[in-house]
Amino acid sequence: MTAPLTPPHQPPNDAVPPDGWPAHYPPLPGDDGVPSAVTELRQAAVVTAVSAVAGVALGLLWLWLAPRVSLISDGKAVFLRHSEGEAAIGADGTFVLLALAFGAVAAALVFLFHRHGGVALVMGLAVGGVLGSLLGWGVGTLLGPTHDVVAHAKEVGPNVMFDAPLKLEMWAGAMLAWPIAAMIVHLALTTLFGPRDPEPEWPTADAPGPGPQA
Numbered sequence: 001m002t003a004p005l006t007p008p009h010q011p012p013n014d015a016v017p018p019d020g021w022p023a024h025y026p027p028l029p030g031d032d033g034v035p036s037a038v039t040e041l042r043q044a045a046v047v048t049a050v051s052a053v054a055g056v057a058l059g060l061l062w063l064w065l066a067p068r069v070s071l072i073s074d075g076k077a078v079f080l081r082h083s084e085g086e087a088a089i090g091a092d093g094t095f096v097l098l099a100l101a102f103g104a105v106a107a108a109l110v111f112l113f114h115r116h117g118g119v120a121l122v123m124g125l126a127v128g129g130v131l132g133s134l135l136g137w138g139v140g141t142l143l144g145p146t147h148d149v150v151a152h153a154k155e156v157g158p159n160v161m162f163d164a165p166l167k168l169e170m171w172a173g174a175m176l177a178w179p180i181a182a183m184i185v186h187l188a189l190t191t192l193f194g195p196r197d198p199e200p201e202w203p204t205a206d207a208p209g210p211g212p213q214a
Contacts, residue, residue: 040121047106047128054102056136059135071164091166092174102132102181106125106178141165145163146165
């Protein structure tokens with residue numbers, strides 16, 4: 001009886017490639033924890049929608065916290081009650097501060113639930129911030145004092161103070177506060193606490209080297 005060519009305690013010859021290095025198996029899909037492009041786009045769409053809906057809360061807070069500009073009528077014309085007041089600038093400042101806070105919170109929540117980051121998520125934060133700011137501005141001006149100042153002055157009568165319409169003087173800058181804050185905060189969190197790429201593993205000195213060349 002002849003002995004087997006391959007002893008039972010040794011692996012077959014094809015288990016080790018000719019170059020002497022161990023065989024590598026291809027990674028399975030999803031092993032690296034990075035979602036697919038479709039999943040990332042779906043997450044970005046959710047971030048955009050939630051940010052836009054949060055604009056309602058922004059508008060209500062702006063309507064509640066913004067200082068009011070007082071007007072008064074003498075029966076013929078409408079005048080500012082305090083000509084040197086800073087309430088008009090205060091309305092813009094209140095909106096910008098609230099938008100910055102909303103952007104920072106949105107970025108923190110996105111980083112908390114989607115730590116891997118991604119360009120699609122950042123774009124979702126930016127687009128959602130602009131939509132949320134627009135919706136907040138619309139809610140605040142719609143639910144605030146009427147924009148028909150003349151009719152309002154006739155309704156309250158002469159020498160009676162009433163609130164001016166709520167509006168933004170620096171409209172473009174106010175609309176960009178939320179998305180800019182969201183992108184800056186998300187970038188900072190990703191840089192400080194985001195996942196790191198694994199370091200390459202170099203072969204040690206006692207690792208088998210390439211076999212002799214023929």
